[in-house]
Amino acid sequence: MKTFLFVLLLAIAPFGVLHAQDAPSYVGSETCRDCHEDAAQEWDRSHHAQAWMTPSAQSVKGDFDGTRFVHDGMEVEFSTDGADYFAKVTEKDGVTTDYKAHTVAGIEPLQQYLFETGNGRLQSFDVFWDTERQEWGHLYPDQDLPPNDGLHWTGPYKNWNARCAECHATGYKRNYGPQTRSYRSTQAEIGVGCEACHGPASAHIEWTTGKTPPAGLTETGFPMDWTDKEAAIQQCASCHSRREALEDGNPLSGTPYHQTYALSLLRPGLYYPDGQMLDEVYVYGSFLQSKMYAKGVTCMNCHEPHSGELRAEGTAVCTQCHSLAGNPDFPSLPIADYDSPEHHHHPEGSEGAQCRNCHMPEKTYMQVDVRSDHSFRIPRPDLSSETGAPDTCTTCHEDKDPAWAASRIAEWFPDTKHRQPHFGSAFARAQIDPIRASGDLLGIALDEGHAGIVRATALYLLQGAASADLAGQTANLLGAPDPLVRASAASLQQAAPPEERLQRLMPVLGDPVRSVRIAAAKAVLNVPQTSMTRSQQAVVGAGVQDWQRSLRTRLDFPETHLVLGGLALTMRNAQAAERAFREVVEMDPQRAEAWPMLVRLAHINGGPQAARRVLIEALNTVPGDPALLQLQEELSR
Missing domain, CATH: 1.25.40.10 (Tetratricopeptide repeat domain)
Known part of the structure; x- marks a missing residue:
């Protein structure tokens, strides 16, 4: 049998295992219900609880009663025998295969079905059930996806084990076997259960009997401390983000985000130059740009944690803070009446008077799933011509253009401070000519007034203009408080001469944050070992092994x-x-x-x-x- 693993990876010792006696174990959401019935009932109706389910009359929303769906040469016949659900799929190459629905993903506005295709593989079918229109639909109606295409539903990018299950399960491990190209995936519970967020609860159960929890857990026996605001945001972000995983499956709840994930920056193809979401980026990267995040707002200020629903309807969720009453938890917030025509300049109760329509522009993914941008941005139609980004004003006023919208906003807010230069202008120029934009990008990277993800993106875009001089000018950012900035600054050091690069990055190879260490390891990979001392070789080798271990967990990609x-x-x-x-x-x-x-x-x-x-x-x-x-x-x- 042919071997395809890189030889250096084979030389790495297996991952360290956290033994059962050293960590709490999972007990299941039903066990939590015994004492926390109110929270459990809230969770029952949440999308988290229904993120991944076994097929049943209650969970399956699609019409399997002899229905057919035809698309681009492919035909599907859906059926049920009352206990199981089936799809007979005839692909455009003429091959017909019968599948039994293994499990069900999601509840609304669409539901997908997972089929087993051998070697432990679960694949998410591209034909979905639209729960609002009550009809079958296709996720990619305009694409030609024959069975030999990687983007076909049987291909690697639609593999549930690798691409989806981690955020639809509790205590999930992928367990991919690269030699056999097979999976032995496991989970404590399908669906996002109580312990997906709170962590394994066995020590908590023991705490209820009077036993003191082991060191490293909260006083009630959990690994996750929800009173820590930043930890709470990062726990939500572990799934609600576009990122590269550095481990196999779910990290222990409470593990700092950047230890186990490398967050995608505001890169072209993922975001518009002004930071608006373009591709599906899952909230966190947007939220990090916001003033709300900078002022200490958390996900749970707006969302009820167990049901996932908004804490109030319509504008009320915003006016719990943005009002004449204010909010004592956020004393720096200006006291003003925002829910009035004097602010939004639209008729009361109209769509234009809804805060989200101006400050959280929406985009539709998966054909029917509408999601809101969480950067809570001030509308800037004056930037649209530079950035090519959508303008929320003319999204509604389709018969107008951004210039019209910009003039109206200038009339309404003639003295506003919100029309100052925006990083989006520099990011747009950098996509065309990073060298000419390098001065502005450097200024953004060095400006502590910008959000960390914005500064990190500026450093990322500077790689297109990388030079020894730029590496030197940004070297101080290797010690920045934000790990995103440190990691991007480390990557830019690849343009520095080998000796200077090694000297600057040696401390970074010992950074407490794993994603930063890996960025530094990549940057020193091609520094000749002959130019290092033995102690430097050891530090660099450890950093490279850290990176290799993370790669080893993604050999199915x-x-x-x-x-x-x-x-x-x-x-x-x-x-x-x-x-x-x-x-x-x-x-x-x-x-x-x-x-x-x-x-x-x-x-x-x-x-x-x-x-x-x-x-x-x-x-x-x-x-x-x-x-x-x-x-x-x-x-x-």
């Missing part, structure tokens, strides 16, 4: 093997690199960026004939790819 291929090339190991890029195309044949590397590596390792064989395979899979056509020309000479 094609993206991981792209990284491993690059890592192998850095280490001048062409055979390991070829194995890594081969694994990429085995998982997702349409990853066009992997094929040219595979052709070149086949040439290095096996000669021209081997390269030609791989090239033919590549062109049959991604015909017309410019890089492959260029290689074809080179190999034909």
